[in-house]
Amino acid sequence: MRKIVLITVCLLLGCLFIGWIYLWSLVSQYDEQTDPSAKREVAIVLGAALWDGEPSPALRERLEAALQLYEDGLVARIILSGGEGNDGISEAEGMKRYLTARGVPADDLLLEEEAANTQENLSFSQAILKEAGLTEVYIVTHDYHMYRAMKIAAELQLEAQPVSVHSRVLFKPYHKTRESLALIKYYLVNG
Known part of the structure; x- marks a missing residue:
């Protein structure tokens, strides 16, 4: 009996380990920072934390990527x-x-101020896109977050190209682990 329990526990742990490796590989798909070169109409920047009313260092990384797209005329x-x-x-x-404050005219910025998660970020932004008649889209977020963002965009039939940001300020193992857990939740809710 003990041998059967031990084998069962080992099999379960092995399955959990393989599952975790799989999830880690999904959140690592966009680890290389993308180098967009095609013109698109708009970039959607997915939000992150504010610190004392200012973008956190991680959010600034996303904003700098979007600013570069804008300044390059993309x-x-x-x-x-x-x-x-x-x-x-x-x-x-x-x-x-x-x-x-960095020179982008307010008229070129569209605000989506209701979203509380990635699903809402993209769904609510899609409504803004439709209202403005925009169809050519970049999604700007961190590389570890991009897989789920692109999966949600595909479900919404939002044709978008990724602009993944490689962070210099975030502790990557923590955020990849957190994103792996978010993927588990996503798959449980969405099937």
Whole structure:
């Protein structure tokens, strides 16, 4: 009996390990920073935390990638997606302040201020795209987050190209682990 229990436990642990390796490989698919070269109409920047009303260092990395697209003439507009943060303003408003301070005209920024998660970021941004008649899209987020973002975009039939940002400020193992857990939740909810 003990031998059967031991074998069962070993098999379960082995399956869990293989499953974890699989999830880790999914969140690592976009580890190489992309180098976009095609013109698109708009970039959607997926929100992250504000610190004292300012974009966190990680959010600044996403914004800098979007700013580079804009300055290189690869996009004419940017959707800033993120609901209310802890600072009394939306993530989108914090991102707008950051980009306008760097010379992006406010008219070129579209704010989506209701989203509380990645699904809502893309779904609510899609409504803005339809209203503005925009179809050629880049999605800007961190590399570890891009797999799930692109999966959700595909489900929404939002044809988008990834602009994955490789972080210099985040502890990658923590965020990949967190994203792997988010993928488990995503698959449990969405099948």
